[in-house]
Amino acid sequence: MQEAKELKNRIDTFLNNRKYKEAFDELESQFSEFSEKEKDDLYLLAEIAGSYINLGSEAYKREAVIKGLKLFNDNKEVLKKYIREDSIDYCLGNGYHALYKISIHNNTEFFPKPDAVREYLFDAKQAYLKSFKKLDLKNLDQYSIQVLTNLGNNLNHSGRIVEALQLFDTVLKFNPNFPQALVSKADGLLYMLRAANTEITISLFLEVYNLFTKALKNPIHLDVIKNTVESGLQKSKEFLQANNFDFKKIGEEKELNKLEYQKHSKETKYYLDNFLNLSEYGLYCKCNGAKIDNLVIGYPGLITNDKKIIHLEMLHNRIKSEFSLSRSLYFDYLFKENNDNVHYEDLSFDIHNGVKHEKLRTSFRLCFGILDKIAEGICYLFDLDVGVNENIYFESFWHHYKEKSNRWEKINSFKNIHLTALFSIACDLNKKNGEFGFYKVWRNKIEHGIFSITESNDSKLSLISDKKFSAHTSKEVFELKTKHLLQLTRSAIFSYVFCAREEMIIKNEKARR
Numbered sequence: 001m002q003e004a005k006e007l008k009n010r011i012d013t014f015l016n017n018r019k020y021k022e023a024f025d026e027l028e029s030q031f032s033e034f035s036e037k038e039k040d041d042l043y044l045l046a047e048i049a050g051s052y053i054n055l056g057s058e059a060y061k062r063e064a065v066i067k068g069l070k071l072f073n074d075n076k077e078v079l080k081k082y083i084r085e086d087s088i089d090y091c092l093g094n095g096y097h098a099l100y101k102i103s104i105h106n107n108t109e110f111f112p113k114p115d116a117v118r119e120y121l122f123d124a125k126q127a128y129l130k131s132f133k134k135l136d137l138k139n140l141d142q143y144s145i146q147v148l149t150n151l152g153n154n155l156n157h158s159g160r161i162v163e164a165l166q167l168f169d170t171v172l173k174f175n176p177n178f179p180q181a182l183v184s185k186a187d188g189l190l191y192m193l194r195a196a197n198t199e200i201t202i203s204l205f206l207e208v209y210n211l212f213t214k215a216l217k218n219p220i221h222l223d224v225i226k227n228t229v230e231s232g233l234q235k236s237k238e239f240l241q242a243n244n245f246d247f248k249k250i251g252e253e254k255e256l257n258k259l260e261y262q263k264h265s266k267e268t269k270y271y272l273d274n275f276l277n278l279s280e281y282g283l284y285c286k287c288n289g290a291k292i293d294n295l296v297i298g299y300p301g302l303i304t305n306d307k308k309i310i311h312l313e314m315l316h317n318r319i320k321s322e323f324s325l326s327r328s329l330y331f332d333y334l335f336k337e338n339n340d341n342v343h344y345e346d347l348s349f350d351i352h353n354g355v356k357h358e359k360l361r362t363s364f365r366l367c368f369g370i371l372d373k374i375a376e377g378i379c380y381l382f383d384l385d386v387g388v389n390e391n392i393y394f395e396s397f398w399h400h401y402k403e404k405s406n407r408w409e410k411i412n413s414f415k416n417i418h419l420t421a422l423f424s425i426a427c428d429l430n431k432k433n434g435e436f437g438f439y440k441v442w443r444n445k446i447e448h449g450i451f452s453i454t455e456s457n458d459s460k461l462s463l464i465s466d467k468k469f470s471a472h473t474s475k476e477v478f479e480l481k482t483k484h485l486l487q488l489t490r491s492a493i494f495s496y497v498f499c500a501r502e503e504m505i506i507k508n509e510k511a512r513r
Contacts, residue, residue, distance in 0.1 A: 001043045004041070004044045005047075007044065007048065007051065015058055020061065023055050023059075024061065030048055031071075042078065042081075042082045042083070043083070046072075049075075049091065050068065050094075053069065054094070057094065060102050062099065065102065068091075072091055084134075086133075087131070089131040090131040090146075090147050093125075093131065093150065094124075094150065096120050096123040096124035097128075100120035112158060112417060113419075114411060114412055121154065124154050125151075125155070126435060128147065132151055140174040146180075148167045148168075148170055148181075149167065149168065149171055152166075155167070156191065159195065159417035159418050159420045159421030159495065165284075166275045166487065168181045168184050168185035179215055179218040182214050182215040182218075183225060185211055189204060189211075189283075190232060190235075195502075200239075201281065205239045206236075206250070206253065207284045209236040209240060212236065213233060216233065257286065261286040267331055269286075270335075275487050277293055278294075278320060280295060281294075296497070298504075299501065304504075309504055312500050316496070319373055322366055322370050323366075323370055323486075323489060325366065326363045326366040326367055327486055329360070329366075330482060330483065333356055334479075338354065340354040342354065350454050351472075363482055363486070364443065364482045364485055365447060371492055374496045375392045375397045376392050378397075378422065379397070381499070382410065384411070385405060395434065395437075396426075414503075416499055419499050422492060422495050425492050428488070441471070450471075451470070451472065452470065452472035453472070453474075453475050454475065455474065456474050
């Protein structure tokens with residue numbers, strides 16, 4: 001282990017001084033010696049592999065990344081006896097993300113359509129999510145916040161802006177000075193302005209200004225990141241100055257926002273704190289402006305009689321209404337008492353029944369109905385052919401069930417990053433290979449079979465599980481997974497709105513030409 005630490009220090013020094021050739025030569029020498037002497041120091045092997053990836057990512061050296069990935073993939077089974085498997089998955093995520101970054105470097109024509117990001121970017125996401133699933137989000141540490149930050153950056157590349165901001169906020173709540181999250185959140189907010197046509201507000205630019213200012217207090221070794229911070233800081237400063245903002249009152253503004261937040265109801269504060277609100281303003285501020293969930297497809301000044309936009313806004317109202325019910329049921333489950341005078345037969349399995357836990361199950365189940373409505377909206381927005389007897393499910397509708405359909409090709413003919421975001425979320429929920437595909441399995445058991453919420457995950461509970469009939473999980477796990485599914489659904493709602501808004505803007509621009 002000592003040899004691994006010494007190698008890490010040497011490579012970090014090379015990278016900090018941008019001596020990429022020296023770093024690569026050092027790794028080549030170390031790996032050659034490791035192989036020739038048949039060393040069994042697996043910590044050293046993991047450090048060599050991880051350093052290859054870090055070097056390749058920073059220097060845009062594909063050869064180094066490939067070497068690192070091969071070492072991890074070839075030795076994963078033996079490595080995980082000594083190193084946490086989620087740590088290996090995190091390194092693999094870094095490797096695949098580096099390959100994606102290198103593949104699009106200097107390619108000015110590249111646009112991340114769904115088909116274009118299915119390889120390296122989604123491979124990275126899958127690896128990061130494997131690591132994410134093993135994190136204890138209630139007890140973060142330096143390693144876990146790095147996983148969350150890198151996952152957030154990855155999701156941003158596929159347009160999942162809202163989830164990325166959520167991850168950065170989670171990191172900054174644990175460590176308000178974590179430089180990567182400070183830069184990523186500020187840059188993410190500016191990206192949201194460009195990509196989602198959100199309202200330009202003083203509060204947004206003040207948040208960007210504060211984040212970049214705090215980030216600059218840390219040493220920044222990479223010129224590209226330093227340039228991002230300095231240019232972003234200058235842009236936000238110029239906007240605030242143009243709007244006569246008094247920089248001497250930054251402290252007062254923060255205190256005022258805190259006071260306004262404290263006046264919110266307990267329920268509103270819970271939704272804001274747990275990323276369950278549907279307000280664009282609430283993505284960066286919790287003051288009075290975030291009190292109402294006023295997310296809409298339209299934007300200030302829009303006047304339209306376009307039947308399609310009106311229909312999509314009607315659908316959005318239904319989606320918001322059902323999401324409001326779903327999260328309200330979850331909130332009631334957590335905080336409200338329920339009187340239930342029904343007798344349930346005691347089968348000695350510590351199974352939770354009754355109104356309280358039906359609220360939790362129903363909250364989970366409703367999310368899939370919302371997601372399926374989003375899928376219907378996407379089919380309508382982009383005029384995708386739908387079979388007479390075809391059922392449209394969010395996680396699987398992207399490829400038509402008939403081979404002759406050109407649905408996938410048509411989806412990939414549009415340059416809309418939010419369509420890519422929705423496809424990315426759908427992939428996570430796909431039963432075949434999605435990291436959260438088991439959510440749909442649970443939903444089907446809740447809807448059509450028996451899904452039991454138990455006090456624990458004791459092994460003896462296997463007696464109540466039958467793949468054809470029932471499934472179960474512990475109360476603690478199901479609470480966390482329901483909240484996560486609500487957050488995923490919220491992200492999909494934002495992406496649906498941004499997607500429709502983008503198409504509306506494109507259509508209006510074409511009409512004016």
